[in-house]
Amino acid sequence: MTWIAIGTLSDIPRRGARCVATPQGKVAVFRTQDDQVYAIDDQCPHKGGPLSQGIVHGTAVTCPLHNWVISLETGKALGADEGVVRTISVKVEGERLFLALEALASRAA
Amino acid sequence: MTEKLVIIGNGMAPGRMLEHLLVQAPGRYTVTIFNAEPRVNYDRIMLSPVLSGEKGYEEIIIHGDGWYIKHGITLYKGHKIVAIDRAAKTVTSDHGVSEPYDKLVIATGSVPFIIPVPGNNLPGVLTYRDLDDVRAMMLAAQSRSKAVVIGGGLLGLEAAAGLNAQGMDVTVLHVMPTLMERQLDPAAGYLLQRAVEQRGIKVITKANTQAISGDGKVEQVELADGTIIAATLVVMAVGIRPNAALAKEAGIAVNRGIVVDAGMRSNDPDIYALGECAEVNGMVYGLVAPLYEMARVAASQLAGNETAAFVHMDTPTKLKVTGIDLFSLGDFAEGEDRQEIVLRDASAGVYKRLVLRDDRIIGTVLYGETADGAWFNDLKKKQTDISEMRDTLIFGQSYQGGAPLDPMAAVAALPDDAEICGCNGVCKGKITGAITAKGLTSLDDVRAHTKASASCGSCTGLVEKLMVLTLGDTYNPAAVQPMCSCTTLGHDEVRRLIKAKHLKTIPAVMQELEWKTSCGCAKCRPALNYYLVCDWPNDYADDYQSRFINERVHANIQKDGTYSVVPRMWGGVTNAAELRAIADVVDKFEIPMVKVTGGQRIDMLGIRKEDLPAVWADLGQAGFVSGHAYAKGLRTVKTCVGSDWCRFGTQDSTGLGIRIEKFMWGSWTPAKVKMAVSGCPRNCAEATCKDVGVICVDSGYEIHFAGAAGLDIKGTEVLGLVKTEDEALEHIVALTQMYREQGRYLERIYKWAKRIGIPEIKRQIMDDQSKRGAYYERFVFSQKFAQVDPWSERVSGKDKHEFRPMASVEFAQAAE
């Protein structure tokens, strides 16, 4: 497993997200109210809405385009909607954040 | 290779068929639908609540545009099929689109019957079938004048109740001696007539319409006995005819409707028909339950199951007029071989009648007390022998076997296969099963997962009882509509407690008011943030993470994730320097689209998020500030050229518009606020459909409010006339502040005004000088903190993180 450094916890606002640009598109990295960090593709399973721009609540984000609610833990749409977005492992070492390279690379294959 | 399935008509029957088909044979067909109505599939049954104002169109949509996209279905809206070529296997629309099919489904529904009397085509004569009819009726109702509804059946009475709720003076004409005679016996018809009349609707029975007349539009209706009734609107609801003309022209067998076998197949094996246009075993239907059954059968057939067959069933009829409970089922005519059991309770307005044959129920009429409808329906369906309980049968299920049951116990006692939702054929076991298995907690969830109560809604009470039974005390249907699932409190209660308990942060609100989630959801957080911004302008720190993305980055997100930018153009006035600056920005940032908006300014669309601060910096140089085109706040103030230029202008409408916009920009409001000022009653700035509008007249300024022109169309109400520009500004500001303090989040001014009452608003703003003054002062105070241009703040570095990715990862090695 290769871990790529992407920055520090304080780069992301609480209940917010930032993007990481990768050759396969954007990954959205979320920080919850209680400082857990999750990463998922920045593409809503509904119509590709940028999930990084949504409102973060609990361990979920509401898509800004049509309000689907996506679980940050599983990538699955919650409620009556159905769809799933890829999750990417994140490692937090102190303040520093790392993304799992393999997960990213496997999407290229 | 997929087969081509073409559907003519996009009503409730084929919509349901597709839902089944997508599950049973996903990917088997490429589906194309032609719909004469220019819209998606909506719940036609619920047009009556839309007419009465209890629901909006968007609440009754069954399949939104996204559904068709998601399933790869092509929907031609506003295309009427004019020819079916069975030899070539194609259909052709009135716009010339031609489409080949392997299988064709005809679902053209019904056409309303128009009685053949002179004047039946005058403007102002409508039928009641689709959304256009409802919109036309609502428009006509704005006159608050007289309407005549011809037809005292289900549709006619729902139309009459709706128009009455919209403030019209309504008369119902019915040709038979009692109302709804096809569903009710005379006794129940009489009780119904009394209830209808108590609402102020006039009813004339045995009324034989002879002519409709008027000069260029409807003015009166004449009856055979010479009676003349004045009317500006006539609604004909006298019955429907299966819409089978198209099929007939194509040589398909048609009797009353399109003749199909029990598999919904016409005499052409590749052509099916379903819905109100179809005739199966000699019967045509006009209620959704049997149509949904047809939909199920047709889907199975199309999926390859040739044994699926339609079986006739009786469907209970209910009237969807709030406050009138009636239920009718089966055959209730008198006859030699039949007995009846009747219960009357005059003081309570209750009438119940059961018609029996061979100790089995064959018909039921219930008026005033319909809770046992489901039970009687169940006994009838199962052909239960009732001789054992004959004496107490009419008292209902609660009297069977010992002590009377309360209504809750009665529902509990229903067997699992008792039908709860007649429209969708959903039984009790399915509902309780879904509640438990899927952890459903709200009525909306149950509707989404089981479809129970999702069509006409008359079983909502039963479904809620089932929810209470299954979920226990955690479900409380009688309570006010909570803000969202994070709390049991409604918006008004939350607003009151924020002030009363001096709650000044979102965590404080959630703690003190016992929020059920740790940090709320996307519904409550923006609402709470607004309430706090409004109530504590000087000491609340706006929580940007609780704002929708548009308000967080001060631009409108587009479907592809880019943004649009709309600078303020005060009162719609611009000049060469501003236009040049916009042109330069467009060139420099290669902005793909520049558009003049409906709000008298310029929209630049398709800007990359990263570019936003630089775009704003350049616009700022030219003196532009944000137009808040994204905000629940003051949007535009449209103006006309007014007395400075126009030969009819009475006052300086442009000047006043600019003055209002400069005074009020930056303020946050419960929902967006749009204003306009017109220089004379010709009203070129369209002020009479705005949240707040001004019509200048010789004697001063007529202030209007509570208009709408979006999802709903509504002309404004007049607040009052004032003499000077200063007074106009003061009144408008005070009105807006009153709305800011009382409106629920996302509630536009017209909805708030409807809730509070126009007279109350007039009283506080026009008549109560001290109230008006206090509102004005509070608005002025809050503007001190609000009038900061968000764009220049961000150009100077605020929220930098919003506009840049946190990192860029390159891993060429991994991508190999």
Ligand code: SRM
């Ligand atoms: C740009 C514009 C259309 C145009 O090209 O002319 C527009 C564009 C949008 N309108 Fe509008 N509306 C525009 C004038 C209107 C008007 C006409 C007017 O203001 O005179 C109306 C009807 C009047 C009214 O509001 O009552 C209008 C009624 C709506 C509605 C329905 C609101 C309602 O409560 O009924 C929505 C949906 C909403 O707000 O939830 C909406 C929502 C939208 C949104 C914000 C959709 C969204 O949420 O992304 C669109 C944003 C496009 C963008 O990124 O710029 N727009 N919209 C107009 C901008 C005016 C401006 O300068 O600010």
Ligand SMILES: Cc1cc2nc3c(=O)[nH]c(=O)nc-3n(C[C@H](O)[C@H](O)[C@H](O)COP(=O)(O)OP(=O)(O)OC[C@H]3O[C@@H](n4cnc5c(N)ncnc54)[C@H](O)[C@@H]3O)c2cc1C
């Ligand atoms: C106001 C109202 C209240 C009602 N209340 C109830 C109720 O409480 N309970 C109940 O069970 N039922 C109720 N009904 C009846 C119910 O709505 C109908 O039975 C049902 O909608 C019929 O469905 P359908 O698919 O057969 O036809 P429709 O829903 O009528 O759809 C037919 C569609 O086909 C389109 N079309 C027609 N010809 C063509 C063509 N040549 N090319 C393309 N498109 C074409 C039409 O534009 C229309 O959109 C109510 C109906 C109305 C109008």
Ligand code: SF4
């Ligand atoms: S009408 Fe308004 S909301 Fe609808 S597409 Fe046009 S701009 Fe968008």
Ligand code: FES
């Ligand atoms: S794209 Fe996310 S909800 Fe539609």
